[in-house]
Amino acid sequence: MANIQLKGITKKFDNFTALKDLDIEIADGEFFVLLGQTGAGKTTTLRLVAGLEKPTSGQIFIDGEDVGEQGPAERDVALVLQQYSLYPRYTVRENLEFPLKSPIRKTAPADIAEAVDRVAKTLRIGHLLDRKVDRLSGGEMQRVSIGRAIVRQPRVFLMDEPLSALDAKLREALRTELKNLQVNLGATFLFVTHDQIEAMSMGDKIGVLNKGQLVQVGTPHEVYANPINTFVARAVGSPPMNLIGGQISGAEAVTDQGYRLPFATKNKGGSAGDRALIFGIRPEDIYLEGGAPVEARVHDVENHGVEKIVTLRMGDNLVHATVPAQTELAVDEDVRFSWHPEKVVLFDGENGRNLNAAS
Amino acid sequence: MSEIELRNIDKHFGPMHVIRDVNLTVQHREFVVFLGPSGCGKTTTLRAIAGLEDIDSGDILVDGAPVQNLRAAERDIAFVFQNYALYPHLSVFENMAFPLRAVRESRDEIDRTVQQVATSLGIKHLLKRRPSALSGGDMQRVAIGRSLVRRPKAILLDEPIGSLDAKLRERMRVELKRLHLQNESTSIYVTHDQVEAMALADRIVIMNDGVLQQVGTPSEVYARPANAFVAQFIGSPVMNMAPVRAKSKNGAMQVDVADTGFSFDFPAELSNQLSKAGADVNKLTLGVRPEGVQVAHEKQDGFIEVKAGIIEPLGSHDIVDIDAGDTLIRARTKSAFVPGAGSKIWVRIDPAQAHFFDTETGRSLGITL
Helix, strand or coil: CCCEEEEEEEEEECCEEEEEEEEEEECCCCEEEEECCCCCCHHHHHHHHHCCCCCCEEEEEECCEECCCCCHHHHCEEEECCCCCCCCCCEHHHHHHHHHHCCCCCCCHHHHHHHHHHHHHHCCCHHHCCCEHHHCCHHHHHHHHHHHHHCCCCCEEEEECCCCCCCHHHHHHHHHHHHHHHHHHCCEEEEEECCHHHHHHHCCEEEEEECCEEEEEECHHHHHHCCCEHHHHHHCCCCCCEEEEEEEECCEEEECCCCEEECCCCCHHHHHCCCCEEEEECHHHEEECCCCCEEEEEEEEEECCCEEEEEEEECCEEEEEEEECCCCCCCCCEEEEEECHHHCEEEECCCCEEHHHHC | CCCEEEEEEEEEECCEEEEEEEEEEECCCCEEEEECCCCCCHHHHHHHHHCCCCCCEEEEEECCEECCCCCHHHCCEEEECCCCCCCCCCCHHHHHHHHHHHCCCCHHHHHHHHHHHHHHHCCHHHCCCCHHHCCHHHHHHHHHHHHHCCCCCEEEEECCCCCCCHHHHHHHHHHHHHHHHHHCCEEEEEECCHHHHHHHCCEEEEEECCEEEEEECHHHHHHCCCEHHHHHHCCCCCCEEEEEEEEEECCEEEEEECCCCEEEEECCHHHHHHHHCCCCCCCEEEEECHHHEEEECCCCCCCEEEEEEEEEECCCEEEEEECECECCEEEEEECCCCCCCCCEEEEEECHHHEEEEECCCCEECCCCC
8 A cells, every 4th residue: 555646747738738736645545536527637637647648747656656657557556447447258257357367467376266255245246256247237347347456456546437427326335335445445545536425425635626736635524614715615515605795894794786694703704804705605504584684585496305405596696505304485485594604604706715714 | 288197008118018007197287207217117108108109008198188199299299308409400599490480380470489488598699509519508408498489288308407417407407497487387307316306396206117106296205205115216325224123122112123233212103003004023124314313422312322434524414324234324414423433323213204114015114103
């Protein structure tokens, strides 16, 4: 097992800069998730670590060793892709044995059998070992792909959206399995996804990537509760954080359209004076109440079983609020709401930076 | 008025029995969602209503009149496909005008209708563009617009937003629902995504293996699933489920979860209801959603001591795995309520949120405590 360091990595494809001056440190045994939209540069980062691409500038270290000159095989990393790259005409067992039979790493037959059994047990695919791969379901195939990666006990696991081709239930189940696996192996994982739920639920650390640049690195809690800017605020959480333009006036937050909400002066951004601000508030920190300060109209109500997500129309703003499942609301009904002032995150109205983080 | 009724619909594809005796009435103005895993027969049923697929037997009635022998074009039902199916060589305006031109509407009428529908969908600025210049969301808005211009009796939608990314899907969901409220058109919508179904539907129709499992409002199917399949298909994370044994203990009931050593207390009323339901106490399965597993930091009456496994922090709340051998039990807690994996915690099952199923048939025993 190993730590990974990326130092000043820039990667250009012709005129297009895919990654710009990227610094990442992944500790030994850490589950690190790179979260970003299509084209953010996450897969490129992964391929650089795997040795499938060379950086334009910068260095990559695995276990303190500069791997710049090493090919993919020498780096001793395992790569799991969204598309299961299995040999369709081989059985599951043969697929799992394959990495151990590589000419570079000779393994004794008894050791191979033992390793395959161990992996099959971990991933609960023991009953599938003698089946041909083309007879498996998507979830089973992805388990075999993961199995083929872990059978070898590589230094580092690199995973490129391994769950995104699976259906929701399976994704949910494999999320837990993968996390369990990582904890049990004590392995270093670099996991790439566009799905914020995967990032939040599995990552020890999340790195949010936007247009080739790392915007924030933090624990799921840090990224969720104290996003460094409005981009990150919208990248995690579903529905995303509400962002409402306005200013502070005494103990009140006044939105651009003149709606007044309570403001906690202990909020560090309170010294923001009369400059333009963006108030960030999570849907679960908004509540509906008869005497609350703001009137709004119900734009939409979504039943999510455990709770309801209400979209409120406040002037030109649409505001999401999470309410208990028993709350009965009709579309176009008028309601009143407020927020928990201590939960408001203040962003600079100009550049979107978190004012708490800046101070 | 446009009410759609399905009576004893049956359909085979070769040896595959894809729709099995389906009966359903979709009310005028209702938004009904067909939900199920791939291959459950939901899309085939939808296509049969549209006239894109024949049925082997049964009746399809629109406003009381059988239509199963009419061609698709004669049924006055619009269909929206997942892949949009727009004409690439025509502008957005012409795509939307197409169904009206086909029935030789006057030029003024076409112009007025297209403009009006485009306005309600927020795509008026796109009317001159070609579909290839549009984003996925806009293409689907155009496809929906095209289905609306003719004011059909009903609109059928087959996973219309399934290929869009998550954020856009959330937005489109709200738009679709607002649009439905505006147009009041009878709508049937097919999806495999339970979140979408819950969020959109007046009523959800859950199918599996060609068989209707349950028809109900989102609250009904969530809170009172008819069987184990529905219970586990609706809701995320999935409902916890395990075989159990129920027995009397000191005037109350005790429910032992198989292979875990866990025993939970239940009120004596459980015993009455089990016998009333004619339950076989040796073939019981207990189901409880993560929010029905209550977690405490300290020992409390009726709570049992367990160890926390992996914790999934989702921001607004956490999902905590409870270490129970091979059985997976998950609880939903407030953010950071359980400090970390390995923590000692105390849990109980809220009897009001417990579901009991017959292990063999999967049927809910209808027990409410």
